[in-house]
Amino acid sequence: MITIDDILETNAMITENKLDVRTITMGISLRDCAHPNINQFCQNIYDKITRSAEFLVKTGEDIEAEYGIPIIHKRVSVTPIAIAADACKTDSYVPVAEAMDRAAKEVGVNFIGGFSALVEKGFTNGDRILINSIPQALASTDLVCSSVNLGTTKTGINMDCVREMGEVIKRTAELTRDQEALGCAKLVVFCNAPGDNPFMAGAFHGVSEADKVVSVGVSGPGVVKHALEDLKGADFTQVAETIKKTAFKITRVGQLVAREASKRLGVPFGIIDLSLAPTPAVGDSVARIIEEMGIESCGAPGTTAALALLNDAVKKGGLMASSHVGGLSGAFIPVSEDEGMIHAVATGSLSIEKLEAMTCVCSVGLDMIAIEGDTSAATISGIIADEAAIGMINNKTTAVRVIPVPGKKVGDTVEFGGLLGYCPIVPVRNQYSSEAFIARGGRIPAPIRSLTN
Amino acid sequence: MKLVVTVVGKDRVGIIAMVSQILAENNVNILSINQNILDGYFNMILIAEISGSKIQLVDLQQKLKESGEEINVDIKAQHEDIFNVMHNI
Numbered sequence: 266m267i268t269i270d271d272i273l274e275t276n277a278m279i280t281e282n283k284l285d286v287r288t289i290t291m292g293i294s295l296r297d298c299a300h301p302n303i304n305q306f307c308q309n310i311y312d313k314i315t316r317s318a319e320f321l322v323k324t325g326e327d328i329e330a331e332y333g334i335p336i337i338h339k340r341v342s343v344t345p346i347a348i349a350a351d352a353c354k355t356d357s358y359v360p361v362a363e364a365m366d367r368a369a370k371e372v373g374v375n376f377i378g379g380f381s382a383l384v385e386k387g388f389t390n391g392d393r394i395l396i397n398s399i400p401q402a403l404a405s406t407d408l409v410c411s412s413v414n415l416g417t418t419k420t421g422i423n424m425d426c427v428r429e430m431g432e433v434i435k436r437t438a439e440l441t442r443d444q445e446a447l448g449c450a451k452l453v454v455f456c457n458a459p460g461d462n463p464f465m466a467g468a469f470h471g472v473s474e475a476d477k478v479v480s481v482g483v484s485g486p487g488v489v490k491h492a493l494e495d496l497k498g499a500d501f502t503q504v505a506e507t508i509k510k511t512a513f514k515i516t517r518v519g520q521l522v523a524r525e526a527s528k529r530l531g532v533p534f535g536i537i538d539l540s541l542a543p544t545p546a547v548g549d550s551v552a553r554i555i556e557e558m559g560i561e562s563c564g565a566p567g568t569t570a571a572l573a574l575l576n577d578a579v580k581k582g583g584l585m586a587s588s589h590v591g592g593l594s595g596a597f598i599p600v601s602e603d604e605g606m607i608h609a610v611a612t613g614s615l616s617i618e619k620l621e622a623m624t625c626v627c628s629v630g631l632d633m634i635a636i637e638g639d640t641s642a643a644t645i646s647g648i649i650a651d652e653a654a655i656g657m658i659n660n661k662t663t664a665v666r667v668i669p670v671p672g673k674k675v676g677d678t679v680e681f682g683g684l685l686g687y688c689p690i691v692p693v694r695n696q697y698s699s700e701a702f703i704a705r706g707g708r709i710p711a712p713i714r715s716l717t718n
Numbered sequence: 719m720k721l722v723v724t725v726v727g728k729d730r731v732g733i734i735a736m737v738s739q740i741l742a743e744n745n746v747n748i749l750s751i752n753q754n755i756l757d758g759y760f761n762m763i764l765i766a767e768i769s770g771s772k773i774q775l776v777d778l779q780q781k782l783k784e785s786g787e788e789i790n791v792d793i794k795a796q797h798e799d800i801f802n803v804m805h806n807i
Binding site: 268331 | 722752775776794804806
């Protein structure tokens with residue numbers, strides 16, 4: 266039996282603490298679309314995406330209205346295009362990205378992910394074509410997101426790809442310079458990428474997934490912060506317990522939305538992603554949770570420990586609330602998408618080095634960080650290599666989504682708009698070069714999994 | 719299916735009458751009402767059974783919302799399951 270207090274609590278979470286479901290993402294396999302003629306391939310994928318996701322947005326809106334819970338985005342992820350398009354006789358996959366963009370617009374989704382390649386051990390011809398096509402593909406489309414997985418714990422790190430991705434990011438920034446290098450906000454470089462992640466820019470439909478699945482990404486940092494406001498001075502046992510209970514409630518809503526979406530669309534339920542995804546809106550920030558725990562400004566000593574506790578408690582609370590958990594599942598720390606992070610960077614309490622340390626204990630990695638436009642490709646590759654190494658050694662997903670904004674210097678601010686937010690340029694310690702290290706190429710061998718000191 | 723209707727706004731004559739009239743016109747049966755006035759603000763939570771009704775939930779929501787706006791109260795109508803899943807294991 267529901268009580269009045271339960272009803273009031275739930276509605277306060279939605280209206281005052283900005284509880285929402287961040288995304289319903291439909292994963293669609295394109296493995297049955299292969300064709301040597303690229304035009305036919307593009308037609309095949311357009312047809313399959315528009316047929317499969319025809320009712321995705323409408324279903325999302327119906328669920329949103331019926332339960333009174335905002336569902337911010339509806340998205341589609343597809344099989345990594347480097348695999349799906351490998352049979353095409355072509356030297357560019359830009360037309361494929363454009364076909365994805367048209368399909369996404371036709372069905373009305375907010376983003377489509379999967380312009381991706383998995384190259385942790387080496388490149389196929391299709392992988393090379395895809396990586397070379399990324400800058401132009403992101404410049405000539407609006408909704409397409411791209412990702413490249415270049416390392417895993419089982420295989421090590423593909424350092425040739427690390428070198429190339431530094432250059433790809435620079436070229437993407439250059440081609441989208443009139444939009445503050447927005448293309449780079451839709452490009453993420455992974456180590457240990459999961460194949461069932463519903464969040465952008467890194468969503469793709471993994472090769473071991475079913476033909477179609479529906480996955481849900483939850484949100485709710487504002488709800489967690491609000492719950493902690495009543496615990497001033499309480500010890501960490503109580504803090505962890507409260508976060509667990511709150512995460513349970515948030516995730517149950519995600520599970521309800523996923524179950525309904527799966528039933529109404531006739532598509533199997535994939536996973537719930539337990540990530541606490543912030544937005545640039547005030548009151549929807551992961552950084553402010555850390556500060557609520559007693560850190561004066563995010564980035565001060567203690568931040569990594571606070572984030573570790575938060576991340577672990579969210580998983581423990583969320584796990585019991587859902588039948589299948591997957592994706593990235595943790596707290597996100599995207600700088601430009603989190604009002605508290607933006608503030609912490611602007612006041613100088615949060616640096617890129619501290620963010621790197623934070624990525625050791627939470628979801629994903631160096632995310633949505635605007636850096637000076639003249640940062641060299643080798644320095645960006647060095648950042649990618651460091652982040653991939655953290656993921657590889659710690660058996661976790663890490664990623665880099667940095668945006669070298671042409672013409673911008675430390676002290677400037679860039680505006681990406683919408684959920685992508687805005688960001689002061691974050692200083693990078695690049696007075697010393699990583700050039701010779703990155704130029705080596707080859708592979709960093711897979712790490713030993715014992716003697717873990 | 720049960721519906722949870724929450725009404726919040728400045729108190730005035732006829733709020734309950736209006737809400738219950740819309741529900742009655744659409745054959746929605748009221749199961750419980752909890753209402754009070756806090757600092758001049760009207761708060762009501764009403765649980766109703768909608769299974770016997772022919773109206774689509776979205777249309778009923780729209781009708782309640784629009785009628786609420788006319789008299790400056792905020793009316794939400796939600797499927798009860800969002801509360802059930804969050805608060806019951």
